[in-house]
Amino acid sequence: MQALAPEEHFIESEPYYEATGDEIAIFEAAYQNKLPILLKGPTGCGKTRFMEYMAWRLKRPLITVSCHDDLTASDLVGRFLVKGGETVWVDGPLARSVRAGAICYLDEIVEARKDTMVVIHPLADDRRVLPMEKLGILLEANADFCLAISYNPGYQSVLKDLKQSTRQRFVALEFDYPSMELERKIVVHESAVDADLAENLVKFAHMTRNLKGSGLEEGASTRLLVHAAKLIVSGVAPIAACRSAIAQAITDDAEMLAAIQELSSSLF
Amino acid sequence: MADNTPLSAAQIEQALGLLLEVEFTFIHVDKLAASIAALPREDQDFLLSWVRRIATTNIQIAHQFALRAVTRITRMDRHMIEAWALHAMDTYDRAGSRPAFKVINEIDNYAQLSHEHAAGALFDEIGGILLTFIRGLSGRSLKLEQSDAAYTDSETLFLPAVVAKMLRSEDNFKLCKAMVVILWAQTRFGSFRADLNSALAEYPDHDKALKQFHALETLRLEACISRELPGLYRDMQRLKAESGDKLSPGWESHAADLARPEAGVSDSLRLLAQAYPGVVPDVVCYQCELRPDAVAAKAAARIEREKILLRVNLTRELEKFQSEVRDSNSHFKIKIAKENHGNLPNFEITLDDAPTTPPDSIIQLLTSIYLDLGEIPAEYLVPAGPGEYDSSLFEEKKLDSDTVWQGTYHEEGASLYPEWDFGRQHYRKNWCVLRETEVKPLNDGFAQKTLEKYSGLAKQLRRTFEAMRDENRLLKRETSGDEVDIDALVEALADARDGSEMSDRLFMRMHRSQRNIAVMFMVDMSGSTKGWINDAERESLVLLCEALKLLGDRYAIYGFSGTTRKRCEIYRIKNFDEPYGELVRQRIAGIAPQEYTRMGVAIRHLTALLNQINARTRLLITLSDGKPDDYHDGYRGQYGIEDTRMALIEAKRNGIHPFCITIDTEGRDYLPHMYGAVNYTVVSEIRELPFKVSDIYRRLTC
Numbered sequence A: 001m002q003a004l005a006p007e008e009h010f011i012e013s014e015p016y017y018e019a020t021g022d023e024i025a026i027f028e029a030a031y032q033n034k035l036p037i038l039l040k041g042p043t044g045c046g047k048t049r050f051m052e053y054m055a056w057r058l059k060r061p062l063i064t065v066s067c068h069d070d071l072t073a074s075d076l077v078g079r080f081l082v083k084g085g086e087t088v089w090v091d092g093p094l095a096r097s098v099r100a101g102a103i104c105y106l107d108e109i110v111e112a113r114k115d116t117m118v119v120i121h122p123l124a125d126d127r128r129v130l131p132m133e134k135l136g137i138l139l140e141a142n143a144d145f146c147l148a149i150s151y152n153p154g155y156q157s158v159l160k161d162l163k164q165s166t167r168q169r170f171v172a173l174e175f176d177y178p179s180m181e182l183e184r185k186i187v188v189h190e191s192a193v194d195a196d197l198a199e200n201l202v203k204f205a206h207m208t209r210n211l212k213g214s215g216l217e218e219g220a221s222t223r224l225l226v227h228a229a230k231l232i233v234s235g236v237a238p239i240a241a242c243r244s245a246i247a248q249a250i251t252d253d254a255e256m257l258a259a260i261q262e263l264s265s266s267l268f
Numbered sequence B: 001m002a003d004n005t006p007l008s009a010a011q012i013e014q015a016l017g018l019l020l021e022v023e024f025t026f027i028h029v030d031k032l033a034a035s036i037a038a039l040p041r042e043d044q045d046f047l048l049s050w051v052r053r054i055a056t057t058n059i060q061i062a063h064q065f066a067l068r069a070v071t072r073i074t075r076m077d078r079h080m081i082e083a084w085a086l087h088a089m090d091t092y093d094r095a096g097s098r099p100a101f102k103v104i105n106e107i108d109n110y111a112q113l114s115h116e117h118a119a120g121a122l123f124d125e126i127g128g129i130l131l132t133f134i135r136g137l138s139g140r141s142l143k144l145e146q147s148d149a150a151y152t153d154s155e156t157l158f159l160p161a162v163v164a165k166m167l168r169s170e171d172n173f174k175l176c177k178a179m180v181v182i183l184w185a186q187t188r189f190g191s192f193r194a195d196l197n198s199a200l201a202e203y204p205d206h207d208k209a210l211k212q213f214h215a216l217e218t219l220r221l222e223a224c225i226s227r228e229l230p231g232l233y234r235d236m237q238r239l240k241a242e243s244g245d246k247l248s249p250g251w252e253s254h255a256a257d258l259a260r261p262e263a264g265v266s267d268s269l270r271l272l273a274q275a276y277p278g279v280v281p282d283v284v285c286y287q288c289e290l291r292p293d294a295v296a297a298k299a300a301a302r303i304e305r306e307k308i309l310l311r312v313n314l315t316r317e318l319e320k321f322q323s324e325v326r327d328s329n330s331h332f333k334i335k336i337a338k339e340n341h342g343n344l345p346n347f348e349i350t351l352d353d354a355p356t357t358p359p360d361s362i363i364q365l366l367t368s369i370y371l372d373l374g375e376i377p378a379e380y381l382v383p384a385g386p387g388e389y390d391s392s393l394f395e396e397k398k399l400d401s402d403t404v405w406q407g408t409y410h411e412e413g414a415s416l417y418p419e420w421d422f423g424r425q426h427y428r429k430n431w432c433v434l435r436e437t438e439v440k441p442l443n444d445g446f447a448q449k450t451l452e453k454y455s456g457l458a459k460q461l462r463r464t465f466e467a468m469r470d471e472n473r474l475l476k477r478e479t480s481g482d483e484v485d486i487d488a489l490v491e492a493l494a495d496a497r498d499g500s501e502m503s504d505r506l507f508m509r510m511h512r513s514q515r516n517i518a519v520m521f522m523v524d525m526s527g528s529t530k531g532w533i534n535d536a537e538r539e540s541l542v543l544l545c546e547a548l549k550l551l552g553d554r555y556a557i558y559g560f561s562g563t564t565r566k567r568c569e570i571y572r573i574k575n576f577d578e579p580y581g582e583l584v585r586q587r588i589a590g591i592a593p594q595e596y597t598r599m600g601v602a603i604r605h606l607t608a609l610l611n612q613i614n615a616r617t618r619l620l621i622t623l624s625d626g627k628p629d630d631y632h633d634g635y636r637g638q639y640g641i642e643d644t645r646m647a648l649i650e651a652k653r654n655g656i657h658p659f660c661i662t663i664d665t666e667g668r669d670y671l672p673h674m675y676g677a678v679n680y681t682v683v684s685e686i687r688e689l690p691f692k693v694s695d696i697y698r699r700l701t702c
Helices: A023-032 A047-058 A073-077 A093-100 A114-123 A180-191 A195-210 A222-233 A238-250 A254-267 B009-019 B030-037 B041-055 B059-072 B078-095 B097-105 B107-119 B123-136 B169-188 B196-201 B206-228 B230-243 B252-258 B265-275 B292-325 B360-373 B401-406 B446-453 B455-468 B486-498 B532-551 B582-589 B599-611 B638-653 B671-675 B688-701
Strands: A037-040 A062-066 A078-083 A086-091 A103-107 A129-132 A137-140 A146-151 A171-174 B143-146 B156-159 B332-336 B347-351 B415-421 B426-438 B473-478 B507-511 B517-524 B554-563 B567-574 B617-624 B656-662 B680-682
Touching (some): A023 A037, A023 A047, A023 A171, A037 A047, A047 A062, A047 A103, A047 A146, A062 A093, A073 A093, A073 A114, A086 A093, A093 A137, A114 A129, A180 A195, A195 A222, A195 A254, A222 A238, A238 A254, A254 B123, A254 B169, A254 B230, B009 B030, B009 B041, B009 B059, B030 B041, B030 B059, B041 B059, B059 B078, B059 B097, B059 B107, B078 B426, B123 B143, B123 B156, B123 B169, B156 B169, B169 B206, B169 B230, B196 B206, B196 B292, B206 B230, B206 B252, B206 B265, B252 B265, B292 B332, B292 B360, B347 B360, B415 B599, B415 B638, B426 B599, B446 B582, B455 B532, B455 B688, B473 B486, B517 B532, B517 B599, B532 B582, B532 B617, B554 B599, B567 B582, B567 B599, B599 B638, B638 B656, B656 B671, B671 B680, B680 B688
Parallel strands (some): A037 A146, A037 A171, A062 A103, B517 B554, B617 B656, B656 B680
Antiparallel strands (some): A129 A137, B332 B347, B415 B426, B473 B507, B554 B567
16 A cells, blocks of 8 residues: 555556547547536446546646535645644645646546635636635646535435536536446446446436336446446346345445335346 | 313213204204113223214214224224224225215124225335336336236236235235236237237137136246246245246146247137136236236237337438438437346447447337237338328327316326315315416516505515625634735734734634525415415515516426315416516416415425425415315314314424415414414515515525
């Protein structure tokens, strides 16, 4: 194990990523033009993997911040700490990325507090600066710096929507679940499960996605399929794997669980 | 200690005389009393308590119950007797006295039927799971309903009320599951793509041909299911083996023929010619019924409608592009990938050779058309020209709910709620029919006038509510927090150098307001509010809404009224997602006195609405002028009070705080019983009302 500073986090080997459209070309073009990028799409469909892949492709370090509702602006920009009677400034992940020219990926940006959002505005237009109020400086972004954010339009309430002033600064890439063929291929690659089982898992995922809107917020994601497939490879029976890795993960509703259980027991 | 000496015949006769109102009904109870007197005290009490409960529903049924129960009480399980009595009362509620008497008379059958109730799969219990289950399967989105038998009309799957062919309840559930899947498979794998009626008409014995064809089709669908849902197929094989269903001799070749993945309904029809002369095979346990007439009636209308719908939708798609291109020669093409591994094909739609991503509604239409026809004919892809179709042809026939509500079949689309019958000590199932309607907005400047009239009050109210407001603020000198408080630190360091004690309050913390409250206002719109009470309600709602704006809490306002259990009405004034604006103001102005006050069902409905809201504190505040009351059916009085009380208990069980503000000066008699001693308040003047609300607010939310 080694401990790395965030800006030293280069992705060495090529992450497995299957393109579903022209997202790679668009990301590259946006990067060349220093435009920030917004990734939209349901959870577990490959947004984070795509970022890792692009970081590897562009040979830039990737700093990922998972946003939560207690994330403050200073968590991103930096803060004073006290060391032996002196205050010492410590950069936050965003400031580090700006200095080092890394790709800063703010995952699930709408989860963060509203004041956080405003901090990224000057970075996300042609100014490309990060105001650091506490230090009283404007930090100009390194030419290689790139800002990317993600959000899932599916389950956001009105309260947690992305403001127009924020979203209209980004080049948006829409992600969705891959096609059946591709999804099967991904499951096989990620888990080494055999192709027939992967096929049935994908079918099962589609069944749960059919239920979106009739009591389910979101169907099973590709990530969950991979989880289930890994359990199966380790010797768990498929129905049990689907229950633990998929059904229980997407709902708590007893009747919905029973129905999903019936679906998986019909398939395997 | 309880007295265990049995009651004497005379005592029992007296009790029965009262319960069965013999003075008016002329029922003779002497013999019955004598036979009850012979029972142990425990049985006597049990019997009499049930006679009392049933008598509140119908005296004759209670009498018949007593006559039959008295001879069976020693050998029948008490649970069984209870279930039997409740079943009789439910039947009475649903279908009237004659069917209820039948239930009472068939007590001995009931014991046998009770197997069905113990081990059988009841539609009421499994319907929800199975509906979700079939929604998960691919293809057309199907409905699931209860009917006399299991069959499908190609849009709805029907199951009987009870399925009890198997011995164990889990097998009966599996059987139901197999039945819905067989029915689903008929729509999914094209059983209805052929014109069955005309194909079967060629045979002299239409019935026999239908049965033969159904058996063949079932073989074909079983094979489809074995490929698509292998797990279920295994269960189906097991159910078949346990029911002793076997393939008829001589049918092996048919089965093999139909098991080919490419076999379709035409193959079943082809084999029918060979199979027809032979013996009709036994029906497989999950085979259901085949009703080509029901399908034909639905399918013809659907195919026509979906063609129009698709073409109209394509026109709308085209308009999206044409606003830019303005090219009327554009045309859509479709490429249907081959069905593989039993998956429905992907539809790739191109517009002038450029791929498009059609919305889900179009994909669903294409799927449904494909299931009916097995292809998408070229003429379906021609966008409809302007005015080609009358919009009434394709738009979902949205019956105006008010018209339905006024009509004979007014229960269509309405919600059904149970009601608590305190005499019976049990719910009456699906007793109240309720519909949500909207209050007609009234644009008469009522809100403005009210605010002017009560400007002083409004200001005062604002202050009360403002005091409750919590804001984000920075707390300094905290023991923990997300920032160092530099001022505090400098001081503390100076103190330390100085030799004094160093404070540990060195941090700043952002205090965030975390109001997470949803409030439902339930406004009495009964006829008795006519006059100043109605004005008071409306005025206080305006003042409240103005004040609530300050807090930013989510709230909704609904009115309630109705006549009898069959026509309960909920009036939507403001739902949770709607902002408080001009329209809501006009609706408040439009609140007008209607009919009666059936409170229980209104509380149940609004509780259900509140339950959908994700909030830490949920309040249900009722503004009312009096006790529950309804026209003619005994809701007035204790029955209504007990039902309301039960509805409130249900709400509390759901974590909702109910509260009542009433303008009934006699309310102190019954409100504590309904709401609990602290959860109501009586006001005599409108001015008090908004302040009461702010009191409640402070008490419950701060």
